[in-house]
Amino acid sequence: MSAPAPSADDMKQWLKAVAEHEDRGAFGRLFQYFAPRIASFMERGGLNAAEAEEISQETMVVVWRKAALYDPAQAGVSTWVFTIARNLRVDLARKASRTSAGVAAMRELPMRLEASVEDMALASERDARVRSAMATLSPEQATVLRLSFFAEKPHAEIAKELSLPLGTVKSRTRLAMAKIRAILERDQ
């Protein structure tokens, strides 16, 4: 039997408890929710089960350490956890023992440079809006989006899944992604 999915507010509360009180109970709830999902996400992206579990554990250790740096005005908890897991995955692929100064600068750019008050206000609702927007994608758009996230050679795999000639797949992909972004950022 699985526990009901936690709300976005639950997750924020747990993260706050970790940040402020090193609350291991709250960390346990975050772990229970995220660790199996991170591992699943990583397996889908081509890692074996052991590597996927390693990334999920490492991600959760970083969540514990950096909980105080989480800013609810910038991103939802799931998005924040996703970016941590994504960075660890990229480092693993490059066999980088540590992040270079350049990569560190690259990773903090989108957050650091966000200045407008308008953007900050939007950030708190972005996750929910993106989620409902994703539900409205056509099957072709959903395939393009999924493969751009998971495929090593996205154009070749999109061509295969959608039975398109490779020659037309790039223009179709660009078109689909532009539509997806328009849907994601509608009403902004």
Place this chain on the structure above:
Amino acid sequence: MITHHPSDFTLARLAAGTLGAGPQLVVATHLSGCPRCRRGLRSFWAVGGAMLDEAAPTRLSPDAFAQALRRLDETDPPAEPAARVLHPDLPPPLNAYEIGRWRFVPPGFRWRRLTLPESPDANVIMLKIAAGQPVPHHGHSGTEYTQVLTGSFTDSLGRYRAGDCIEMDEEVNHQPVVDQDGECVCLAAVEGRLRLSGWIGRLIQPLIGI
């Protein structure tokens, strides 16, 4: 004003972490000057967050949580890399990278190579091309990403100024030429190996050694 942006597909791949290290640096340098693309990246990050929520939970080893707790106690946090700016005249994150010395090849053309500690195989070069000279581009090896740092160039599809980012597919065969009003400095990378075509490309290819 920025009029040319990386494609949404590229922003999604940057968000997902599937874009190659060289193109990633070029696109990130564009992002440092482009609020529109930063917003796009954040939208695609949120897509990643939603995909994470939707992932079917997998079964972890029974002691996974106990192991994680032990790691909280045992390991010292790795030192964060020191923030540094090696080139105050360049935008971040480009300014944090080591860049080789300028090499002069044909008249009116100079190039220098960037060092990416995170990906030693990546080929990113900075080009400085004199007014009126053609911009070399690759042939047949994948999409090329070019960020204009200073100056401008023009091809049949438009004019590209400082801050613009151009994605050129291998099948596109249009010869950009630097505008007459001054030299142009750009940053260029391709996914996979860098192959330059055209007469400048043939000239410098053996010298770059790729």
